[in-house]
Amino acid sequence: MAGVVDPELANKTTKSLERPAMSETPPRFIIIGAGSRGQAYADAIEKVCNGVVGAVCEPLRFKRETLGRKYVWDGDGPRQGQSFNSWTDFVDYEKARRQRIASDEKDVPEGVDGAFVCVLDDMHREVVVALAGLDLHIMCEKPLATNMDDCLAMYRAVKPLQGSKIFSIGHVLRYSPHNLMLRKLLVDERVIGDINSVVHTEPVGWWHFAHSFVRGNWRNDNTSAPSLLTKSCHDMDLLLWLVSAPARAGQGEAHLPDYITSTGGVQFFKKSRKPAAAGNATNCMKCPLVDGGCKFSAKDIYMGDRVGLARGNIKWPIDIVVHDIEDYKTGEERRDVLAEALSQDWDEFTPKEEVSKRQWYGRCVYEADNNVCDEQFVTITWPESVRPAKRVTFHMSAQTKRQCERVSQFYGENGEIYADSRKITVEDFRTGETKTYEPTTTDLGHGGGDTGLARQFVLACDKVKNHGWDGEKAQNEFVGCTLQEVIRSHALVFAAEDARVNKRVVDWQQWWHEHVTTVVGA
Numbered sequence: 359m360a361g362v363v364d365p366e367l368a369n370k371t372t373k374s375l376e377r378p379a380m381s382e383t384p385p386r387f388i389i390i391g392a393g394s395r396g397q398a399y400a401d402a403i404e405k406v407c408n409g410v411v412g413a414v415c416e417p418l419r420f421k422r423e424t425l426g427r428k429y430v431w432d433g434d435g436p437r438q439g440q441s442f443n444s445w446t447d448f449v450d451y452e453k454a455r456r457q458r459i460a461s462d463e464k465d466v467p468e469g470v471d472g473a474f475v476c477v478l479d480d481m482h483r484e485v486v487v488a489l490a491g492l493d494l495h496i497m498c499e500k501p502l503a504t505n506m507d508d509c510l511a512m513y514r515a516v517k518p519l520q521g522s523k524i525f526s527i528g529h530v531l532r533y534s535p536h537n538l539m540l541r542k543l544l545v546d547e548r549v550i551g552d553i554n555s556v557v558h559t560e561p562v563g564w565w566h567f568a569h570s571f572v573r574g575n576w577r578n579d580n581t582s583a584p585s586l587l588t589k590s591c592h593d594m595d596l597l598l599w600l601v602s603a604p605a606r607a608g609q610g611e612a613h614l615p616d617y618i619t620s621t622g623g624v625q626f627f628k629k630s631r632k633p634a635a636a637g638n639a640t641n642c643m644k645c646p647l648v649d650g651g652c653k654f655s656a657k658d659i660y661m662g663d664r665v666g667l668a669r670g671n672i673k674w675p676i677d678i679v680v681h682d683i684e685d686y687k688t689g690e691e692r693r694d695v696l697a698e699a700l701s702q703d704w705d706e707f708t709p710k711e712e713v714s715k716r717q718w719y720g721r722c723v724y725e726a727d728n729n730v731c732d733e734q735f736v737t738i739t740w741p742e743s744v745r746p747a748k749r750v751t752f753h754m755s756a757q758t759k760r761q762c763e764r765v766s767q768f769y770g771e772n773g774e775i776y777a778d779s780r781k782i783t784v785e786d787f788r789t790g791e792t793k794t795y796e797p798t799t800t801d802l803g804h805g806g807g808d809t810g811l812a813r814q815f816v817l818a819c820d821k822v823k824n825h826g827w828d829g830e831k832a833q834n835e836f837v838g839c840t841l842q843e844v845i846r847s848h849a850l851v852f853a854a855e856d857a858r859v860n861k862r863v864v865d866w867q868q869w870w871h872e873h874v875t876t877v878v879g880a
Contacts, residue, residue, distance in 0.1 A: 378408040378817065381824040385409045385495070385816060386468065390445050390485060391476030392416035392425040394674055395499050395528070399474045400429045402812035409816035412470045415442040420682040439467040445477065449488050471495055472524070472819050474812075478575070479583060483508040490515040495819045497812075499528040501591045502844060504583035506852045510878050513845055517878075522829045524822065526815045526837045527844045529595045531764075533810030537596065539797040540766075540777055545605050549784055550770025553601055556750040560593050563761030565665070567732060568654050569675050571756070572627045573719045577728040581714050585730035586622075586858075587851045590754045593764065594736075594854075595847035597750055600768075602740070603843060608834035612843075615850070615866040616741040620858035622734025626757060632724035640725040641703040656700050656720045667692055679719045732756035736854045779805065814838070842880055849874055 387403060389396045392414055400411050411429040416422035422441060430440050439455065442448040458466045472495030475485050482503050489496050496516065503509045516525045531537050543549045562571070571577050576588040586594075604610030633652065639645035642656035650658065660666045660679055667676060672683045672692065680699050686692045700720030704713045713727060736752040763779040773786045782795040818836035821827035834840065849870060857864040874880050 377406055378813075380408045381820055383824060385471040385819040385823050386412035387495075387816075388413040388415060388442075388448060388470045388473045389425060389429075389476065390415045390448070390473055391478075391499075392418070392421040393476060394678075396421075396474065396476035397425055398808045399476065399497070399812050400425055402809040403816060404429050406809050407813050407816035408820055412468070413440045413442065413448070415445050415448050417443055418681055420685065424684075437467070439469070445481075445485050445488070449492065452492055471823055472497070472815075475499060479588065480504050480581075483511055486512045487515040490519060493519065493523065495524045495815075495822070497524075497526040497528065497815045500530075500595075501583065501587050501851075502527055502848050504587065506849065506873055509845060509848050510874065513841065513878055513880065517841060520830050520833070520841060522822065524815060524818045524829060524833050524837060525841055525844075526811065526818075527595075527839065528811065529592055529839070529844075529847070530807030530811045531592045531596045532599055532807070532839065533814060534805035534807035535797045535810070536777070536779060536782070536805050537600075537807070538810075539795055540775070540782055541600055543775065543782065543784065543795075544600055544768065549773065549786070550768060550775055551772035552746045553748050553768055553770050554746075555748055555769045556597065556601060556766065557753075558593060558597060558750065558764065558766045559753045559755065560590055560762065560764055561758030561760035562589060562754065562756050563759070564757050565654070565659050566761050567756035568627070568723050569659070569678075569719070571730055571732070572723045572726050572728045573656070573721055574678070574717050577726060577730060578714065579730055582730075584851075584855050585732070586620075586734055586736070586754065586855060587848075588730075590734075590752070591848060591851050593752060593754075594850050595843075597738075597752065598843070598847050598850065599839075601748060601750060606834070607838045607843070608830065608840055611744050612846075613740055613743060613745045615738050617739045618736065618850070618853050618857050618864040618866060618869075620734065620736040620854040622731035622754075622858055624729060624731065625733040627723050627726065627728055627732050629724050632722070636722065636724070640705075640722050641701065641720050642722060643697065643701045643720050645722065654723045657697075660700060660719065661693065661696060667696060678717075731858075734858070736857075738850070738854075845874065845880060 387409055389400050389411060403409050403411050414422055414426045414430055416425065426436055426441055431437060439451060442451065452469060455466060455469055473489050475482060475496060475498040477485055479501055482498055486496055486498055502512060544553065571585055571589065576582045576585065582588055602613050604612055633647060636645055636647050636652065642648060645652065645655070648655050648657050658664065660676060661668060663669045665671060665675065676696065677683050680695055683692055686695055703718065703721060733756065734754045738750045740748045766777045768775040772788055773784060776783045780796065782797070784793045814836045818832040821832040821836065822829050853864045853866065853869045856869065
């Protein structure tokens with residue numbers, strides 16, 4: 359039976375986006391960081407979760423007020439405890455608020471039960487450790503941190519709260535209807551039997567990589583982290599969830615890896631690949647290849663009709679270049695302010711610290727200070743232990759037409775599965791049947807993963823706050839990911855980077871013992 363779409367399984371696996379019933383005292387959350395991720399989670403809480411956005415923390419006034427007006431306060435503006443310029447202001451306020459309650463002060467504003475941490479990656483440690491000290495539920499955007507030491511410091515801070523509080527990581531790929539169905543087929547129904555091998559590709563997209571990893575926040579591991587972490591820790595976690603984790607979170611034994619290897623580097627975005635016709639230009643607004651001469655032209659990307667102003671877009675990525683682009687009301691004003699931002703550049707006299715601390719979205723992609731991999735392969739082997747041996751190859755590529763639309767091939771003892779972010783095709787060797795599943799057609803963030811993650815986290819928090827659930831039970835049943843799994847997926851990234859940088863084969867058990875067990879005993 360070739361090419362059959364199975365709607366019954368699709369309906370079972372695709373979660374409803376209807377908002378769950380609200381408890382009498384729904385859990386309340388603060389959004390710390392009102393950028394694109396903070397906005398996405400606030401929107402998800404508002405639309406599909408049984409919780410409330412109670413406060414926002416963001417240093418940029420425009421972003422703070424945009425999120426606040428939409429999700430937190432009414433037309434009269436923020437009330438006490440609803441708006442904070444910095445996360446430290448919130449921590450200080452919350453400590454003082456609790457002291458006021460302890461002193462029997464009247465009319466103390468209601469606090470929050472949890473936080474969505476959406477600040478820059480290198481700030482995660484200090485924010486999460488401080489929030490753990492306040493005994494709050496925490497959802498931290500991925501990656502957990504930019505180095506293993508910070509990840510383990512966060513583990514130590516959060517672990518004592520496991521029995522009463524929920525901790526989640528922003529690995530949204532686990533929560534998309536597509537990947538929920540894929541796991542159901544592979545793990546629950548075992549439609550291809552034991553997995554022998556997997557080939558998984560994350561196609562970042564040629565202009566997306568240039569925007570975020572050559573010109574943007576994540577271009578240099580001295581100020582951010584390797585691209586395998588900042589872009590692809592999603593994928594490493596997804597692979598572990600599909601082929602290594604127990605069938606149910608917190609139950610059973612994981613099938614742990616054996617060896618890890620990796621190769622990769624700055625293969626394309628470097629000066630040796632710069633077109634000769636570009637000459638000495640370091641900024642796209644002054645380059646002779648502007649207006650169609652170079653596909654990476656910042657003027658064409660941000661001001662043109664591909665994703666830019668010319669098509670009426672003032673959202674991502676335009677609002678990353680000019681945060682308050684919406685404040686400019688006419689097309690001419692927006693073009694002028696965007697052109698001004700893209701024209702900014704550095705030269706040999708600009709201090710290195712100034713170059714590194716900000717983004718340069720008009721900079722030539724062949725003349726930037728990027729050093730993160732634009733091509734990388736990771737190979738992981740599993741031994742014959744709790745399950746049969748298997749191998750996985752992961753490939754991250756910048757130069758693709760597809761933008762973050764993952765492609766995977768799973769080879770099993772009884773069949774194979776091909777998944778391309780929209781469809782899942784199963785070939786059964788025993789029956790000769792081919793079945794095609796289309797679990798979702800949504801274009802919501804990460805294929806519905808943003809809303810799915812927020813929904814499950816808030817449901818877990820509600821169970822703890824209002825229904826007497828133990829935190830660990832709610833974590834396992836609704837979040838579906840243990841704290842140790844969070845650490846393991848990040849450790850796998852750092853181990854792969856160790857393998858790549860030092861050109862060696864990493865023994866996983868030995869690496870885990872040296873870098874994790876001896877530090878925190880996990």
